[in-house]
Amino acid sequence: MTSGGRETFLFETHPSPMAASEREALLQNPGFGRVLTDHMATIRYSEGRGWHDAKIEPRKAFELSPSTVVLHYAQEIFEGMKAYRLPDGGATLFRPDANARRFTNSANRLAMAPLPEDLFVESVRALVRTDRDWIPAAEGASLYLRPFMIATEAILGVKPSSDYLYCVIASPVGSYFKGGAPAVTLWVSENYTRAAPGGTGEAKCGGNYAASLAAQAEATREGCDQVVFLDAVEKRWIEELGGMNVFFVFEDGSLQTPPLTGTILPGITRDSLITLARDLGLTVREEPYSIDQWQADAESGRLTEAFACGTAAVVTPIGKVKGRTRNFTIGDGGAGPVAARLKATLLDIQNGRAPDRHGWLDRLF
Numbered sequence: 099m100t101s102g103g104r105e106t107f108l109f110e111t112h113p114s115p116m117a118a119s120e121r122e123a124l125l126q127n128p129g130f131g132r133v134l135t136d137h138m139a140t141i142r143y144s145e146g147r148g149w150h151d152a153k154i155e156p157r158k159a160f161e162l163s164p165s166t167v168v169l170h171y172a173q174e175i176f177e178g179m180k181a182y183r184l185p186d187g188g189a190t191l192f193r194p195d196a197n198a199r200r201f202t203n204s205a206n207r208l209a210m211a212p213l214p215e216d217l218f219v220e221s222v223r224a225l226v227r228t229d230r231d232w233i234p235a236a237e238g239a240s241l242y243l244r245p246f247m248i249a250t251e252a253i254l255g256v257k258p259s260s261d262y263l264y265c266v267i268a269s270p271v272g273s274y275f276k277g278g279a280p281a282v283t284l285w286v287s288e289n290y291t292r293a294a295p296g297g298t299g300e301a302k303c304g305g306n307y308a309a310s311l312a313a314q315a316e317a318t319r320e321g322c323d324q325v326v327f328l329d330a331v332e333k334r335w336i337e338e339l340g341g342m343n344v345f346f347v348f349e350d351g352s353l354q355t356p357p358l359t360g361t362i363l364p365g366i367t368r369d370s371l372i373t374l375a376r377d378l379g380l381t382v383r384e385e386p387y388s389i390d391q392w393q394a395d396a397e398s399g400r401l402t403e404a405f406a407c408g409t410a411a412v413v414t415p416i417g418k419v420k421g422r423t424r425n426f427t428i429g430d431g432g433a434g435p436v437a438a439r440l441k442a443t444l445l446d447i448q449n450g451r452a453p454d455r456h457g458w459l460d461r462l463f
């Protein structure tokens with residue numbers, strides 16, 4: 099029962115969890131998002147009753163009416179975060195309060211019932227503690243957590259749903275890119291935009307991803323790894339990738355990243371890297387940067403590196419940029435030293451190898 103966001107989780111242990119030997123074999127090479135743990139967290143909402151029925155239960159399929167709102171009108175939001183192994187065998191979350199706050203903001207934008215933030219954090223903690231044996235220990239590996247919420251009212255009329263299901267699933271993941279981070283090639287999309295002013299660009303919702311897939315397919319056809327989106331109004335300012343924010347590094351050692359003006363997803367990795375770069379004495383500007391300027395600076399050598407960042411892939415160097423009328427290389431086309439240093443600084447904190455000066459870790463056990 100809800101009382102100011104305080105809810106007791108009912109624990110229903112899996113009657114037949116995966117055998118330890120099978121689990122250990124999967125943890126050797128989990129890939130990304132293929133393998134799920136034994137349990138899931140769920141909490142239900144209904145109008146009048148509020149949030150109730152918080153559970154850690156065996157992971158199982160949902161049963162939904164074919165008229166369920168989420169299936170027709172895409173009223174859905176999600177989060178992405180990780181639990182990390184610590185050198186002493188313990189485990190930690192990284193800034194879960196920031197994910198909780200962003201989940202509230204996304205819920206408000208999609209006209210969904212906001213989940214109390216302490217309940218969000220508690221659900222993630224409870225699931226990771228239950229499935230603690232699933233956190234991989236290999237370098238670069240972690241337990242990826244996917245909290246999400248769907249509209250569950252069964253009605254075809256268009257309106258915000260009266261019922262919601264919140265759920266957290268967990269997936270052990272290896273390094274996003276095997277053998278370190280190779281530099282990626284970006285495709286500058288001219289046919290598609292990701293987010294317009296007043297749209298859902300700063301909400302983490304499945305609909306944004308559905309809308310980005312045709313652009314991603316175009317990038318793949320053009321032999322590129324990822325799309326970089328320009329702003330929807332002037333088609334000139336760099337915004338972000340389909341699921342990662344972007345940074346630029348200049349020869350004077352300063353960094354720049356597009357400002358959060360409503361059409362860009364406010365990444366927690368982005369925010370953390372800004373803080374860490376400033377801790378290292380680097381200048382960071384949150385200012386618009388145009389695609390033409392990017393090309394000119396890459397060609398003149400004023401720009402020395404560019405990289406993408408997000409929870410899943412951490413820091414990914416950008417080596418080349420292609421478009422209908424452009425094709426340029428950044429630096430020598432490989433990984434640069436500033437990106438490498440920031441990545442190592444962040445990973446050292448997340449894995450408990452460096453002091454947590456900003457109070458970002460939420461130790462679980």
Ligand SMILES: *Cc1c(COP(=O)(O)O)cnc(C)c1O
Binds near residue numbers: 338339341342343366
């Ligand atoms: C999740 C996401 C990011 C990265 O956010 P993090 O909190 O750093 O993981 C960036 N862009 C988009 C569109 C996203 O959905």
